[in-house]
Structures are given as C-alpha cells and as structure tokens.
Amino acid sequence: MLGSLTGLGGGVVIVPLLTLVFGVDIRYAIGASLVSVIATSSGAAAAYLREGYSNMRVGMFLEIATTIGALSGAFIAGYISTAKIAVIFGVVLLYSAYASLRTRHDSSVGLPADRLATFLKLDGSYPAAGADGSQKLAPVDGSAAERRWYHVRNVPAGFSLMYVAGVLSGLLGIGSGAVKVLAMDQAMKLPFKVSTTTSNFMIGVTAAASAGIYLHRGYIDPGLALPVVLGVLGGALTGALILPGAKVRTLRIVFGTVIAALGVQMIFDGLKGKL
Amino acid sequence: MAQGTKPNDQQFEVFLGHLLRTGVLIAALIVFTGGLWFLAHSSGARKDYRTFHGVPAELSHVPQIVHGAVAWQPLAVIQFGILVLIATPVSRVLFSMLGFALERDWMYVLITAIVLALLLYSLISPSAG
Numbered sequence: 001m002l003g004s005l006t007g008l009g010g011g012v013v014i015v016p017l018l019t020l021v022f023g024v025d026i027r028y029a030i031g032a033s034l035v036s037v038i039a040t041s042s043g044a045a046a047a048y049l050r051e052g053y054s055n056m057r058v059g060m061f062l063e064i065a066t067t068i069g070a071l072s073g074a075f076i077a078g079y080i081s082t083a084k085i086a087v088i089f090g091v092v093l094l095y096s097a098y099a100s101l102r103t104r105h106d107s108s109v110g111l112p113a114d115r116l117a118t119f120l121k122l123d124g125s126y127p128a129a130g131a132d133g134s135q136k137l138a139p140v141d142g143s144a145a146e147r148r149w150y151h152v153r154n155v156p157a158g159f160s161l162m163y164v165a166g167v168l169s170g171l172l173g174i175g176s177g178a179v180k181v182l183a184m185d186q187a188m189k190l191p192f193k194v195s196t197t198t199s200n201f202m203i204g205v206t207a208a209a210s211a212g213i214y215l216h217r218g219y220i221d222p223g224l225a226l227p228v229v230l231g232v233l234g235g236a237l238t239g240a241l242i243l244p245g246a247k248v249r250t251l252r253i254v255f256g257t258v259i260a261a262l263g264v265q266m267i268f269d270g271l272k273g274k275l
Numbered sequence: 276m277a278q279g280t281k282p283n284d285q286q287f288e289v290f291l292g293h294l295l296r297t298g299v300l301i302a303a304l305i306v307f308t309g310g311l312w313f314l315a316h317s318s319g320a321r322k323d324y325r326t327f328h329g330v331p332a333e334l335s336h337v338p339q340i341v342h343g344a345v346a347w348q349p350l351a352v353i354q355f356g357i358l359v360l361i362a363t364p365v366s367r368v369l370f371s372m373l374g375f376a377l378e379r380d381w382m383y384v385l386i387t388a389i390v391l392a393l394l395l396y397s398l399i400s401p402s403a404g
Contacts (some may be wrong), residue, residue, distance in 0.1 A: 004304030025327040035357055037300045039303075042295040042363040056288065060387050067393040074397075111355060121380070204295075204364035213398030216336060223352035226310040227304060228383065229360065 012096055012174055014228060016262040020269065024224070026082045026089075030173030031219030035210045036232040037175045043232075047201060054197040055124040058152060058190065060268040062162045062183070064175075066206040067165020074213040076229040077171045086270030089172050093263030108151055117152040125149045126194050142143030158188040162202075170210035175203035291367055298363035302356045309352030315351060329398045337398065365394050 014036050018029035077085065102137060119122060125147035161183035165176035167253075177199055184195035214220055283352075296401045334354050343351025372387035 022324070024324040027327045028324050035360065038360050038364060039299060042299045042360070042367075045292050045295045045367075048292070052288070054288065056371060056374075057383060060368075060383060060390060063368075063390045064386060064393075067390055067397075071397055113346070120382070152324065201367075205368060205394070208361050208364040209394050209397050212394070212399075215357075215361075215398075218331070218335040220311075220354075220357060221330050221333070222322070222334060222350045222357070224324060225357050226306055226313075226353055229306050229357070230310075 012093055012259050013262075014232075015173060015228070016039045016093070016259075016266055019086070019225070020262065020265055026085055027219050028221050030077070030085075031214045031221060032224040033173040034207050034214055035220060035225045036228045037169075038204050038211060039206040039229050039232045041175065041200055041207065044101075044200055045204070046198055048197040053126050053193045054201055055122070055190070055194055056201075057120070058122050058124070058184070058188070058194075059137045059198045059201045061120055061122065062159060063202055063205050065171065066166035066180075066202055067163035067209040069163040069168075070170035070206045070209040071166075071213065073170025073172075074210040075168035075170075076167070078217065083270045085172065086266050088168075090263045090265070090267030090270060091264060092098055092168055092172060092174070092176075092178075093259045097256040097260035097263060099178040099182060099213065101252060113151045114153050114155065116155045120155065122152040123150065124152075124194070126191055148191075150194070151189075153189040154187045158183045161187055166206055166209075169203075170213070173207075173210070173214070175207060177203055244269045285303065291370055291374075293365050295367055298366065301361065302360035305356030305359060306353050307356075309349050309354075310358060312351035313353065327333065361398065365391070365398070368394060 014033040015026065015029045018024040018032060019026050024032075113123065127147055161179060165179035165183065168174065168179060169176040180199040180202055182196050184190040185192060185197060188195075191200070211220065329335075333343055334350055337358065340351055340354045344355035368387060368391050372384055372391060375381075375383040375387055
C-alpha cells in the first residue's frame with residue numbers, strides 16, 4: 001500500500017523485509033518481490049487510468065528500453081554474488097529514499113516542442129482539474145477545454161535512464177519507480193502526475209519481462225508468493241483509492257526514512273557477507 | 276501533431292484498467308484457492324527459505340505448471356495463478372497494440388510489437404533463463 005501511494009514499487013519494501021527480518025535467501029526474495037510488483041502495478045492501474053493522466057505513447061516507447069534492460073538485469077543476476085546484489089540493492093534504497101523526500105516542481109508548462117518527441121507523437125495532455133490539487137475526476141470524454149497540454153523533452157536521455165531502470169528492476173526484483181520517475185520527471189519534463197501514473201503502468205510490464213526469466217530459474221516459490229500476492233493486492237487496491245488525499249507528503253517522509261534505514265542495513269549485511 | 280492523448284485513447288484506457296484489475300483478481304483467486312488447498316494437505320513441515328535450492332522444474336516452466344494445475348496439484352495451482360498475474364501486463368501490451376492498430380498508428384503498432392516480443396521471449400524461451 002505504501003508503494004502504491006508514493007509511486008514507488010512495493011519491491012523496495014518486500015526484499016529487505018524478507019531478507020533482513022525473515023532471513024529468506026535474497027534470490028527467493030527477489031522472485032517474490034517481482035510478483036508483488038506486478039500485482040501492485042496491475043491492481044492500481046484501473047484507478048490511475050480512469051483519471052486520465054498516464055501517457056500511453058510515452059509509456060510504450062520507453063518500455064522498449066526497460067524490457068531490454070530488465071532482460072539484461074535478470075541475465076546479470078545469474079552471474080554475480082548475492083552479497084554484491086545486496087550492496088547494489090542498499091545503494092538503490094538510499095537513492096529511492098532521497099528521491100521520495102525531495103520536493104518536485106512541475107517545469108513542463110510552456111516549454112517549446114522537441115523534434116524527436118514530435119516525430120514520436122509523445123506530447124500529451126492531462127486533466128487540468130486534478131492538476132491544481134482538486135480531487136474532481138476528469139470527465140471520461142476529456143474535452144480539450146479541460147485538458148492542459150505539455151511537450152516532452154530530452155527523449156534520448158529519458159530512454160537511456162529507462163534502460164538503467166530496467167536493469168535495476170531485472171537485477172533486484174524491484175519496480176525501479178524512483179529511476180523511472182527521475183527519467184520522466186527530471187529528464188523528459190513530464191508533469192508530475194503524468195510521470196507517476198505512466199511509471200505505474202511501465203513497472204508492471206518491466207517486472208513481467210524479468211519475472212519470466214526468474215520463473216525459469218526457480219526463483220519464484222509458490223509458498224512465498226502466496227502471502228505476498230494476497231497482502232500486496234489488498235494494499236494496492238486501498239492505496240489507489242486514497243491516492244488523491246493530501247497526506248502523501250507525510251507518507252513520503254515516513255516511507256523515505258524507513259527505506260533509507262533498510263538500505264544502510266542491506267549494504268552492511270552485504271559487505272559482511274551475511275546475505 | 277500534438278494529439279498524444281485523444282478522447283478515444285482515454286475510453287480505451289478505462290477499458291484496459293478494468294481488464295487489468297479483473298486479471299489480477301482472477302490471479303489472486305487462483306492463488307488463494309491453491310493456497311487453501313495446499314495448507315489443508317501439507318504435512319506441516321515448513322520449507323527452509325534460508326538456503327537457496329531453486330524451485331523444481333515442474334513448478335518453474337510454463338508447460339509443466341499448466342500440466343500440474345490441470346492435474347490439481349496445489350503448488351502448481353498457486354504457480355498457475357502467478358502465471359495469470361504475470362500475463363496481465365502482457366495482455367495490456369497486446370490490447371494496446373490492437374488499440375494503436377484501430378487508430379491506424381502503425382509506428383506505435385510496431386513499437387508495441389517489439390515490447391510484446393521481448394515479453395514473450397522471456398516467458399516462453401527456456402534459454403532465457
């Protein structure tokens with residue numbers, strides 16, 4: 001539920017929880033986490049899509065980069081030690097904590113069009129009603145008068161960052177929501193709500209790409225996946241219902257602090273060779 | 276130009292959202308059923324997850340999982356539910372491709388087809404592991 005509220009995948013919580021608290025081998029933890037990431041993404045999608053923020057073309061185009069990244073990440077994971085994976089995981093947790101605590105501002109309005117983005121038809125619009133903090137849902141017909149238009153920038157930079165996000169997702173079994181939002185928010189200058197909801201869509205597809213490989217490798221154990229799926233699903237459905245609420249900022253601070261602490265612990269245990 | 280999110284797109288997205296949620300609910304139901312059955316039949320011996328052994332082949336490859344689920348083996352049923360879950364984003368990509376085809380946006384049909392091919396490669400190809 002925390003994951004769906006902050007736009008990050010639930011994986012950043014599941015892997016440390018299973019490894020540090022329950023002593024599960026990190027490979028099983030990564031398998032279970034991927035399953036949770038897919039459940040979070042698909043479970044929350046219905047609510048996100050109805051609001052009309054997500055940009056399908058941006059998502060699908062960048063999905064090429066993330067799926068290739070996820071396949072390479074899952075491939076690399078088979079060849080490096082679990083201690084190294086734990087340390088990388090810890091570093092990513094620290095970054096995610098930093099990213100979720102940092103304040104963001106929309107800088108996308110009024111930027112000139114980008115030639116590559118125009119060629120790829122990436123520019124889009126979002127319901128203006130929700131952008132100023134009001135909770136009114138956009139009408140489904142989405143008439144142009146109520147929508148705010150934006151241009152997409154820096155397509156190559158965003159695409160490269162998405163490849164990195166995919167590698168991390170495939171290597172660590174997480175959604176890499178923080179890196180995805182970085183790519184769309186900071187590099188491509190998409191409005192905040194657009195990048196969060198589009199990232200939710202992409203997380204599921206990216207995780208599905210690595211889940212196939214992990215399944216073949218025997219990392220996805222039915223006994224572990226069972227509680228994870230049921231727990232995450234309940235959380236994701238309730239999380240998406242209260243997303244428009246105003247207390248997200250507080251949640252971010254709590255969530256950021258927790259994952260920063262988990263990150264330090266993962267690096268520490270990884271270096272000591274305990275994981 | 277600048278027609279990224281047409282009204283058409285949005286109705287289609289609402290449909291996709293429902294499709295995804297239905298997929299996830301069906302998956303959860305299958306996992307839950309298999310789980311109840313597994314708990315009812317298990318001897319109570321807990322599996323050790325501290326050391327990694329890997330899941331046996333009959334639970335880690337798509338044809339074997341389907342075969343086991345049809346034969347009503349509890350663990351295979353859970354694993355089949357996980358497969359349904361993995362299939363929900365894949366089906367979303369597939370339906371997006373159809374949506375782009377209906378809009379005659381061939382560039383995006385191609386882009387979506389590439390994503391779909393990568394996903395199917397990871398799920399089906401045994402060498403991908």
